[in-house]
Amino acid sequence: MGLIVQxxxxxxxxxxxxxxxxxxxxxxxxxxxxxxxxxxxxxDQSTDELVDLAYQITDRPSRREMDQLLATGEQVxxxxxxxxxxxxxxxxxxxxxxxxxxxxxxxxxxxxxxDITERGRIVSLLKQGSIVIVAGFQGVDxxxxxxxxxRGGSDTTAVALAAAFKADxxxxxxxxxxxxxxDPRLVPEARKLDHIFYDEMLELASLGxxxxxxxxxxxxxxxxxxxxxxxxxxxxxxxxIVNVAGDLEQVIVRGAALKKNLARVELGRVPNRPGIASxxxxxxxxxxxxxxxxxxxxxxxxxxxxxxxxxEGGDIEAARNIGHELSAEMPGMKVQVRDKMxxxxxxxxxxxxxxxxxxxxxxxxxxxxxxxxxxxxxEIVISCVINQDDGDxxxxxxxxxxxxxxxxxxxxxx
Numbered sequence: 001m002g003l004i005v006q007x008x009x010x011x012x013x014x015x016x017x018x019x020x021x022x023x024x025x026x027x028x029x030x031x032x033x034x035x036x037x038x039x040x041x042x043x044d045q046s047t048d049e050l051v052d053l054a055y056q057i058t059d060r061p062s063r064r065e066m067d068q069l070l071a072t073g074e075q076v077x078x079x080x081x082x083x084x085x086x087x088x089x090x091x092x093x094x095x096x097x098x099x100x101x102x103x104x105x106x107x108x109x110x111x112x113x114x115d116i117t118e119r120g121r122i123v124s125l126l127k128q129g130s131i132v133i134v135a136g137f138q139g140v141d142x143x144x145x146x147x148x149x150x151r152g153g154s155d156t157t158a159v160a161l162a163a164a165f166k167a168d169x170x171x172x173x174x175x176x177x178x179x180x181x182x183d184p185r186l187v188p189e190a191r192k193l194d195h196i197f198y199d200e201m202l203e204l205a206s207l208g209x210x211x212x213x214x215x216x217x218x219x220x221x222x223x224x225x226x227x228x229x230x231x232x233x234x235x236x237x238x239x240x241i242v243n244v245a246g247d248l249e250q251v252i253v254r255g256a257a258l259k260k261n262l263a264r265v266e267l268g269r270v271p272n273r274p275g276i277a278s279x280x281x282x283x284x285x286x287x288x289x290x291x292x293x294x295x296x297x298x299x300x301x302x303x304x305x306x307x308x309x310x311x312e313g314g315d316i317e318a319a320r321n322i323g324h325e326l327s328a329e330m331p332g333m334k335v336q337v338r339d340k341m342x343x344x345x346x347x348x349x350x351x352x353x354x355x356x357x358x359x360x361x362x363x364x365x366x367x368x369x370x371x372x373x374x375x376x377x378x379e380i381v382i383s384c385v386i387n388q389d390d391g392d393x394x395x396x397x398x399x400x401x402x403x404x405x406x407x408x409x410x411x412x413x414x
Contacts, residue, residue: 002168003126004029007039007136007158011175012232013077014044016084022173022232023084026131030090035126037165039136039158040081042073063108067138067148071096074135074154081133092131097146102139102157104147110288111139111147112215113156116164123165134161152213159216163223170220170227172212177231178239179204179211181404182256187396189405193254195240200254200347203381207345208259217241252350252357253402258395260388261313262292262341264373265323268334272298272305280307283322289315292343293376293385304332310374310385313339341373342391345383346398358382364401370394 006029008022022038029036050069054061061069078094085092101117125132136154139147149156155172162170179201180190196204198221205214211229220227220241230238270276277296284291292310299305311319316337323335344365351357361382365372370393374385386394399405 002034003037003165004034005037005039005158005162005165005167005170006173007154007171008041008081008173008232009154009175010041010044010046012173013040013042013081016080018232019077019080019084020087023081023088025173025232026081026092027085027088027090030129030131034168036131037122037126037161037167038081038131038133039154039161040074040077040133041136041154042070043077046073046076064145067108067146070148071135071138071146074137078133078135085131085133090131091129092133093125094133094135096135097138097157098140098144100134102134102160104139104141104149106141106143106145106147107288108145108147110150111141113139113149113160113219116160119164149215150213152210152216155213155216156219159219159223159225159227162225162227163219168226170225172227172229173232174211174229175232176211177234177236179209179229179241179255181254182395182399183209183258186258186392187256187399190399191405193239194237195242196254197349198241198243199380200349201241203345203347203378204255204257207257207343207347207381207383209255209257251348252354253346253348253404254350255347256395256399256402256404257345257347258391259343259345260391262310262343262385262388263313263316263319263337263339264308264310264341264385265319266306266308266334266336266338267323267326268306268336269299269304269332270307271330271333272303276305277307280322280326283325284309284319287315287318287322289318293374293383295374308374310341310343340388341385342388342394343383343385344370344391344394344398345381346402347381349380351380351382360401361398364397365394368393368397370397 013019026036026038082092082094103115104111136157178192182190184190202217205212227241294309297306320337327333327335370390372384376383
């Protein structure tokens with residue numbers, strides 16, 4: 001008997017009909033002689049509605065109380081899913097994150113999973129033939145405060161359960177039929193991928209691809225969980241996320257991504273002495289601001305420097321406050337925060353062994369008349385920070401430049 005973890009996102013649970021459809025998928029997996037754990041997100045738009053409601057009450061809601069509030073969305077979904085399975089004549093039982101002992105740290109809104117303590121309870125129920133339904137996105141800290149894992153955290157819950165119970169596969173059901181070479185809503189020519197490597201998917205997820213949560217890919221890679229991303233609406237094969245196993249195909253670039261709603265913080269004329277960068281980014285970390293690219297330029301003479309870094313748009317006010325603090329302490333320092341920025345990126349493990357990728361990308365952006373503000377690279381990624389208004393055409397330009405609408409061609413050195 002196999003063990004399958006199935007995760008259903010909010011769009012797959014948007015109404016009663018879709019909940020019944022998801023329930024039938026879980027039942028079918030059980031009838032195929034599998035034990036089944038189902039992880040569910042909140043119903044479509046319900047989390048946004050809860051956030052809006054909170055901000056109608058106060059413009060500065062407590063992070064703890066926000067987690068208390070947002071976790072209720074998944075609690076609705078687990079109960080309705082269990083009812084749908086009962087209605088079809090099968091056994092099911094629903095649990096919140098706290099009820100299965102999904103323990104996290106105490107970082108409200110961005111908590112990380114530490115352990116799942118009630119494994120024996122789940123194993124016993126599975127052996128009895130019940131479909132176990134778990135609320136995604138949530139857990140409890142050591143003091144049993146409810147915590148949430150961040151947007152897309154239900155993916156992380158599902159992969160964590162698959163790792164903990166050594167599932168044969170973790171199926172991620174979405175409103176698309178797999179992972180594409182780019183967002184098909186922005187690039188109609190985007191191609192569905194039969195497979196993608198963990199490293200590539202991790203980078204694409206962190207760079208704006210919204211199919212899966214980046215931390216779920218980290219878990220999958222660390223515990224070698226087989227992940228299959230597929231459609232909630234058809235039985236068509238989706239995309240497998242796999243480990244690199246030799247030179248399967250000479251694909252230089254696997255996909256392109258666009259991340260919008262970024263801002264760039266520019267600190268000018270910062271004193272160039274030991275400890276300054278440490279002090280700046282210590283304060284950034286204390287505000288729990290996630291930093292992306294960091295660039296430092298030393299001025300002639302070496303006494304001052306300019307430091308710039310990109311952040312999520314939602315952290316702009318916190319970044320401005322840090323800038324005001326620093327400028328008060330360092331006379332002469334200039335602070336500017338530029339919003340409405342975006343980042344376009346190409347990703348592929350083939351970059352490790354091929355040259356010319358950067359020049360090809362820059363030429364594509366030049367031809368599209370897109371100005372590059374910042375550039376960052378890693379072993380398998382090249383990213384350019386650009387104006388947000390240029391984001392869509394930049395993505396289409398680099399997708400076309402690397403012919404990502406075409407299938408893989410063995411031996412293609414490009």
